[in-house]
Amino acid sequence: MGIFKIEGGISLQGEITPQGAKNEALQILCAVLLTPEKVIINNIPDIIDINKLITLLGNLGVKIQKTGSGSYTFQADEVNIQYLETEAFKKEGGSLRGSIMIVGPLLARFGKGYIPKPGGDKIGRRRLDTHFEGFINLGAKFRYNREDHFYGVEAADGLVGADMLLDEASVTGTANIVMAAVLAKGRTTVYNAACEPYLQQLCKMLNSMGANITGVGSNLLTIEGVESLGGCEHRILPDMIEIGSWIGLAAMTKSEITIKNVSWDNLGVIPNTFRKLGITLERRGDDIYIPAHVNGYEVKTDIDGSILTIADAPWPGFTPDLLSIVLVVATQARGDVLIHQKMFESRLFFVDKLIDMGAKIMLCDPHRAVVMGHDFKSQLKATTMSSPDIRAGISLLIAALSAKGTSTIQNIEQIDRGYERIDERLRAIGAQIVRA
Known part of the structure; x- marks a missing residue:
């Protein structure tokens, strides 16, 4: 069974092209x-x-x-x-x-x-x-x-x-x-x-x-x-879940990244959902440009000032496959977010691993979690963890790339089920990740 060794806390830079969906x-x-x-x-x-x-x-x-x-x-x-x-x-x-x-x-x-x-x-x-x-x-x-x-x-x-x-x-x-x-x-x-x-x-x-x-x-x-x-x-279209993953990665690692050939017209509410978290992203032709968020990112509240809620829904609603990414990105936001996973009752159970890394998350029930962002004032800590499924796995990988120290992710076959040569592609933009 393979593992990833990740040296976190490093800003990345460059271009990355999403795989087919x-x-x-x-x-x-x-x-x-x-x-x-x-x-x-x-x-x-x-x-x-x-x-x-x-x-x-x-x-x-x-x-x-x-x-x-x-x-x-x-x-x-x-x-x-x-x-x-x-x-x-x-x-x-x-x-x-x-x-x-x-x-x-x-x-x-x-x-x-x-x-x-x-x-x-x-x-x-x-x-x-x-x-x-x-x-x-x-x-x-x-x-x-x-x-x-x-x-x-x-x-x-x-x-x-x-x-x-x-x-x-x-x-x-x-x-x-x-x-x-x-x-x-x-x-x-x-x-x-x-x-x-x-x-x-x-x-x-x-x-x-x-x-x-x-x-x-x-x-x-x-x-x-x-x-x-x-x-x-x-x-086949570019993979919108991978595109969302790279947006989250850029924000969490304060990296300047361009995601190439994303098929903007097929992304639906995905860009605006990340903008609600305070993440800046620009449309440049059919690419997404994300500047380095050196000053962090601030969560937008609802019009009446109540806590932002991000929930999944059938298309054209927000895809459930990206809620795990949104959750991990929210751990370093300025502000609080309620994540409501309506469709699957076991998808939020990986948050205990983020809590072990120092994230402030309150799991309300199998479907809801409140994330209280650190605003980068407290960096996540490196740890050893196991990937339970594809989307939780990539979320933990993003957390590890932003964390201080060297993390180990086990059961990486789960990540390989959904992401093509992810270690090679991340190394190409500066990540220190080794497959063992």
């Missing part, structure tokens, strides 16, 4: 199963979770060719559907949360799809009901083996379009249902659909393959089923 790539890669023709995908991040999914697709019989850095060609013209019932698949599929999204494409094209209970971050309950209720609405039969937690859906006579109101605006659930519906007979309407940029990207890709999806970017999608889809070429 992990959450988009998981959806886009599953969509290659919808056609026997070649699909070219560019800007795929080289991270553990994505590489696991590419391996899984290869084991399913998809022909895969790497054509350059982050660029691949996929052709699913000889899919081995029997692989889904092997012990190897049960082990492989169970290690990756994103594997759930192969079910929709397989169900649409081959009339069946199976998946073991998916893995992923241990951040609380992550239900799959939205996915399977959507498939059932399209005419699939559902079965579940409780002994080995194995899910299955089958539609021997094909899927039929339906009107559905999702019980939650699940991003992966919406993606799965849309991928199933594009080859269904007739019209499907999906209300309370997720509308994140990555879901919009999936819909645009499917339309370029010959699908007929309207309402893209809204919470009401209409899908007219087609008989087949063709190939296409698609480029």
Whole structure:
């Protein structure tokens, strides 16, 4: 198991380019199963979770060719559907949360799809009901083996379009249902659909393959089923979670950093949320420039003077994946912040590690924490800690880079699941970080 050794308290400087978006790539890669023709995908991040999914697709019989850095060609013209019932698949599929999204494409094209209970971050309950209720609405039969937690859906006579109101605006659930519906007979309407940029990207890709999806970017999608889809070429957006991570890193380490090619139009409220913490960031073309915050940053209060609350919400609200970053950045702000994590009940449990480093945080309950900023008058102290999940891991790494002394982060495989060559890229802007 790897570790990072980090010498903190050093200001960084330079440019950093965000990787391709992990959450988009998981959806886009599953969509290659919808056609026997070649699909070219560019800007795929080289991270553990994505590489696991590419391996899984290869084991399913998809022909895969790497054509350059982050660029691949996929052709699913000889899919081995029997692989889904092997012990190897049960082990492989169970290690990756994103594997759930192969079910929709397989169900649409081959009339069946199976998946073991998916893995992923241990951040609380992550239900799959939205996915399977959507498939059932399209005419699939559902079965579940409780002994080995194995899910299955089958539609021997094909899927039929339906009107559905999702019980939650699940991003992966919406993606799965849309991928199933594009080859269904007739019209499907999906209300309370997720509308994140990555879901919009999936819909645009499917339309370029010959699908007929309207309402893209809204919470009401209409899908007219087609008989087949063709190939296409698609480029993945930059990762908004990584962009938010670099904004937080710059502020915490009082560094002057330019984040390149961020796709500003797809960042939503992310820039303004960091501005509420007092962080200065400028738009320079499609880049974000963050000056060194030598005098710190002051939290803005609400109009009536009450404490600033930052909470997650479905898009276009603030993404839950960045709340951990906001929380750690708030530990050195001038002022107090209430962090309200609504969606996952275990995502704030890493704050004890920040408290050990000297942060002033009061955990109110599993969903809320009040952070009382130090205003850099008391520097965080180096320590040894373990990364519990991807987003907590990067937050602890940012804390370590700002702390006084040498910190050790264990279980860094969690960070590698979501961030490409992070130690190399941080060293390129002056960080003292060593992988051991």
